[in-house]
Amino acid sequence: MSTNALPTQSTDFPGWYGEVVRRADLAENSAVRGAMVIKPYGYAIWEAIQRALDHRIKATGHENFYFPLFVPASLLAQEGELVEGFAPEVAVVTEAGGKRLEEPLAVRPTSEALIWSTYARWVQSYRDLPLLYNQWANVVRWELRPRLFLRTSEFLWQEGHTAHETEAEAVAETLTILHDVYADTLENVLAIPVLRGRKSESERFPGAVETYTLEALMRDGKALQAATSHYLGQGFARTFDVHFTGRDGVEQHPYATSWGASTRLVGALVMAHGDDRGLRLPPLVAPQQVMIVPIYHETDQADVLHAAAAIRDELGAAGVRVRLDDRADYRPGFKFNEWELKGAPVRIELGSRDLAAGTVTVARRDTGEKHQIPLPRVGTEIGELLSDIQTSLFRVALHDQERRTLSNPDGYQEMIEYLREAGGFVAASWCGSGECEARVKDECSATIRCLPLVEQPERSNTCICCGREAAQSAVWAQAY
């Protein structure tokens, strides 16, 4: 643990991010380029995210299963769009058991091919549908520019793969996942407000008919795709020969969806809430919600530690994730800084002054405020404080996102300048042409993050780029 101050967000956001990830003990680089070691503290955050997602995935009727890491390369190659989209980043095993393999094995970049080739055996009748399955897995994509959590060559995620009898049911599934699983987790657990929308054609998942996305704004004004849910139509069913006899006795192909969210969400958490002192974790995902720091002298050490342990036990019994930092080798000031860096939502300071007054000192990480509360009220007030911090982090982030969204800019030039300096989101009307999309990207490297599901109330009816008639609004931003 270094004692130096962090780089500041305003002067060096990438440097700040890297230092926070490293010094808060979230993750570090490994011997393999682009592959990261997730350390216990970072993994605990991921586990909290996993729990939240898994709970919602199951609550919406899905079951977990597991498919293997390797996919015969020929199988992966069967789906034209998929292979085209992923070919550059697929890792392939050509040798195993000391011999060259007759058939190379791809390390999955995503599992549609393997799963759908298997679904062919699982589906015979409409009575076998729907298939509502999910897996927690690792996937490998050989990224050119890796970045801890945001883009690593191996990452952890969940990928859902469902098969449905009708198109309407599959589309409804895609949206259920988007809203009830992903957006609910992002906003109510991670406290990160999201824009919900469709992807433009150029940003769509390879092989998808429609890709739905959640876009979150980071504190440097850049957007992060937080989760995606794809309606895949019947393409994969056709490619992998999945068919069933329908209610009408006619042979037909099921409709597919797939959807995923990854360890990237840990990075989202860092960049959406972190400040110049480090991480600010929403209580619902914080490995430690309350840290108790005892402050004592030789003479009162036993009393202070005894009282601190009692508070720990009381809060623990009430279901709070609480820890007493009784390390003797570190002084209180060091612990304050360390737990602020690691984002613990609440700190309780307890010293002889507090004992004498019958209080504890409580500091909240999000605002930095400190105040005293009477010992008997600790149980109830800490619970309220944690839920207050949870909603407050969301409200602050939402306000920030609204403040940084430029809606209906006066002209194209204003939009480009705003995007160029990563001011945030720009919402404007778009004609739908790839040329306009490419032109913006060319001029300021910003992309269409989504075509929002909720239309802008005062939308202009001409395209911000070309002035032609515009059928929809789009949201642009620089993106990770």
Place this chain on the structure above:
RNA sequence: CGGGACGUGGCGCAGCCUGGUAGCGCACUCGCUUUGGGAGCGAGGGGUCGCCAGUUCGAAUCUGGCCGUCCCGACCA
């Protein structure tokens, strides 16, 4: 793959230009004193200077090649 920078104890760096027995801060170990916002003093341990070759009496330092990392672009959860 293009453009830039850099490889020296665990981490961050100086030394290189002008070759001569490898140094600083943090971290680590031991001791004492400390503890309400990153403790102080003292004593220690740890590095074939990215790799290979060359020049030289002698290379962290000069030369050539290779490897790797980071930052900026194109690709991307």
